[in-house]
Amino acid sequence: MTFPKCGTTWMQEIVWTMLHNPNLDNPKEDETIFLRSPDLSYDMIFDSKSLGGSPIKPIAERFKEIHPGKEMDNGVMADILEALGGPRVIKNHFPFPLLPRDILDTIKVVYVARNPKDMTTSFWNFYSSTNVHEFRGDIDSFARLIMNDGMIYCPYWPHVMAAWEKRHHPNLHFVFYEDLISDIMHELRKINEFLGAGLSEEKLEAIKRHISFSSMKSRAGTLPGNPFKKEQDKTVFFRKGIVGDWKNNFSPELQEEMDQWIKKNLTDTDLNLSWALAE
Numbered sequence: 471m472t473f474p475k476c477g478t479t480w481m482q483e484i485v486w487t488m489l490h491n492p493n494l495d496n497p498k499e500d501e502t503i504f505l506r507s508p509d510l511s512y513d514m515i516f517d518s519k520s521l522g523g524s525p526i527k528p529i530a531e532r533f534k535e536i537h538p539g540k541e542m543d544n545g546v547m548a549d550i551l552e553a554l555g556g557p558r559v560i561k562n563h564f565p566f567p568l569l570p571r572d573i574l575d576t577i578k579v580v581y582v583a584r585n586p587k588d589m590t591t592s593f594w595n596f597y598s599s600t601n602v603h604e605f606r607g608d609i610d611s612f613a614r615l616i617m618n619d620g621m622i623y624c625p626y627w628p629h630v631m632a633a634w635e636k637r638h639h640p641n642l643h644f645v646f647y648e649d650l651i652s653d654i655m656h657e658l659r660k661i662n663e664f665l666g667a668g669l670s671e672e673k674l675e676a677i678k679r680h681i682s683f684s685s686m687k688s689r690a691g692t693l694p695g696n697p698f699k700k701e702q703d704k705t706v707f708f709r710k711g712i713v714g715d716w717k718n719n720f721s722p723e724l725q726e727e728m729d730q731w732i733k734k735n736l737t738d739t740d741l742n743l744s745w746a747l748a749e
């Protein structure tokens with residue numbers, strides 16, 4: 471579970487690999503992540519005109535296998551999820567308040583949060599460079615849409631806070647993208663324990679290499695990016711995978727504006743993002 475551009479795909483690949491590919495020899499690894507770890511909200515976006523009004527090919531094909539002859543007008547994802555072998559690894563951008571209240575009684579949730587300034591930078595780049603979204607404004611106007619709850623999956627703060635408040639629940643694992651970047655082995659060990667995957671240190675080391683930015687980028691064909699990119703030869707999804715790229719993109723005015731927005735929204739909360747503010 472994430473707000474978009476906070477490390478969703480990275481975590482999907484980590485969790486799917488731990489649960490379904492611990493020896494890195496599962497042939498399903500070559501299947502698109504859209505099928506290995508389907509997106510709960512996919513139906514909400516799949517009839518986009520740019521996508522031709524139908525799901526991407528592998529999803530449409532899987533649906534036809536499950537339900538030959540059935541129309542796809544009422545969405546496909548519920549059927550695809552139902553037919554998926556367990557344990558199911560489900561991608562989801564919806565926040566807790568839009569999900570069943572008792573969801574943590576029955577499923578484990580990994581929530582990934584990221585500095586909202588890097589999220590905004592990543593989101594703007596992604597939306598500006600894909601066929602599906604074709605955002606045409608500058609980063610300032612995009613950031614203001616985020617801050618004014620005008621972008622898909624907003625409002626941002628209730629999304630993060632709803633998960634943060636549940637972070638002590640045994641079925642919720644809350645992790646920052648920045649912590650994954652700074653000490654991936656430490657975080658992999660914690661996720662291993664949370665999922666009950668029981669993987670050895672040696673296996674975690676191998677998984678660490680498998681889920682590195684460069685390794686995942688080399689498998690971009692099975693990971694998001696391809697159905698979305700504007701230019702066929704460009705991988706828009708695996709962009710930089712670093713912390714602090716907002717500094718290369720934000721004007722001093724936008725930095726100030728977002729810092730104020732962060733501070734205002736964290737007043738009276740116990741979530742401290744002082745590290746995310748401008749020095």
Ligand code: A3P
Pocket residue numbers: 472473474475476477478479480588591592593595681682683684686707708709710711712715
């Ligand atoms: P950038 O655009 O800053 O490079 P999401 O999957 O939620 O859409 O997040 C996409 C962001 O996660 C992108 O950030 C992408 O590069 C980054 N990312 C994907 N895989 C990664 C990995 N293995 N290591 C680090 N960052 C990764």
